[in-house]
Ligand SMILES: Nc1ncnc2c1ncn2[C@@H]1O[C@H](COP(=O)(O)OP(=O)(O)O)[C@@H](O)[C@H]1O
């Protein structure tokens with residue numbers, strides 16, 4: 001039985017799955033936590049990855065491995081391959097001003113959408129490079145190469161210390177602002193616009209390109225951004241829109257065409273198969289539920305029970321969940337608000353309900369934008385840590401206005417990476433087909449008044 005490994009180095013933790021390459025059956029797994037914060041030294045990811053690999057029984061017997069990871073983080077390397085400073089993550093908003101400057105300098109959002117399919121917001125890598133150039137010139141002067149979290153971990157696993165061995169894939173390259181998913185080419189002119197000079201960049205591999213080798217000689221696949229990897233891991237079909245409730249909230253679908261949204265609401269990322277991945281991303285998802293549980297001093301199970309015990313719409317109590325600022329809509333300095341507090345709504349159940357509904361309404365806005373850009377949403381596939389909440393699963397269809405399909409709890413980003421690794425071993429134009437367990441389906445009548453009261457509160 002040939003085995004393959006899939007890795008998800010996500011915002012909050014690192015997960016490793018070892019699966020049978022032919023059937024996809026889960027054989028072993030491991031996991032380790034990442035530190036909190038929006039600025040993290042990549043060494044912490046490497047430590048967590050090694051712990052998770054050890055917990056998963058090692059990689060000595062795998063025939064291939066791939067790394068997926070949180071997108072956009074700026075990993076700046078000096079000429080010796082050393083990390084110049086802790087990475088600024090996708091949810092670090094200090095480069096919001098740099099994003100606004102870059103939009104103005106290229107002549108507006110439409111110019112960026114035409115050039116690279118996305119419009120600068122603080123999440124994207126180039127805005128972080130601009131911030132570095134302006135605020136830490138001594139560090140900026142030392143930078144020889146820039147790569148993304150999954151690129152760096154793949155390189156570390158390969159054992160290379162040469163910058164010329166850095167590799168990435170289309171899905172993650174498409175979130176940098178200096179690579180175009182439409183032309184499959186770097187835009188070094190845009191890198192120079194943002195950072196002031198050119199840098200060594202990872203070579204962008206195709207779907208089954210080889211990024212290096214493990215010590216046992218097994219190939220490392222190109223890897224992926226975590227959302228594109230989840231699309232592969234869930235085996236999403238045409239008409240499926242995936243909603244992931246992790247640290248970020250994401251709404252996306254695989255597509256033959258790249259969106260061209262000058263507002264930047266729908267970003268034109270690439271997927272792992274040579275196509276596109278139109279996506280809407282919020283900064284506030286599972287951690288909104290974490291925060292509500294903390295406020296109420298309950299665990300997630302009790303938060304869910306409380307939310308389901310309150311009436312739909314929480315009698316007008318609305319939580320606008322911008323706890324980390326927000327990216328969609330682009331309000332990096334926003335904070336969360338609660339509206340509609342009365343004696344009647346001042347209960348734990350109302351607050352729990354408002355937290356679940358507010359978080360889901362922000363994602364429902366994203367779904368509207370995605371479908372307005374041309375995506376077909378016959379059903380929603382719900383994944384990520386937040387999908388473990390029964391309240392989320394049961395309330396989601398009423399707000400999305402679609403059936404919600406929930407695969408069994410699992411690590412779908414790591415699974416996508418494992419499936420990519422299996423694809424690397426067999427080659428061909430399409431990834432291997434793995435049998436999937438039967439998902440649960442949730443349906444409910446849509447309740448537009450909840451979205452209306454949310455829209456009024458968020459302004
Ligand atoms: N039963 C649950 N209900 C609500 N949230 C949960 C539940 N279980 C885990 N979470 C939350 O999900 C998040 C982790 O999800 P995950 O998709 O792994 O995030 P990330 O990929 O961003 O690291 C954490 O914030 C965690 O508290």
Ligand SMILES: O=C(CO)[C@@H](O)[C@H](O)COP(=O)(O)O
Nearest residue numbers: 010011070071090246247248
């Ligand atoms: O910024 C994005 C996508 O554009 C986020 O989706 C990150 O990729 C982090 O993902 P999670 O760790 O929340 O899964």
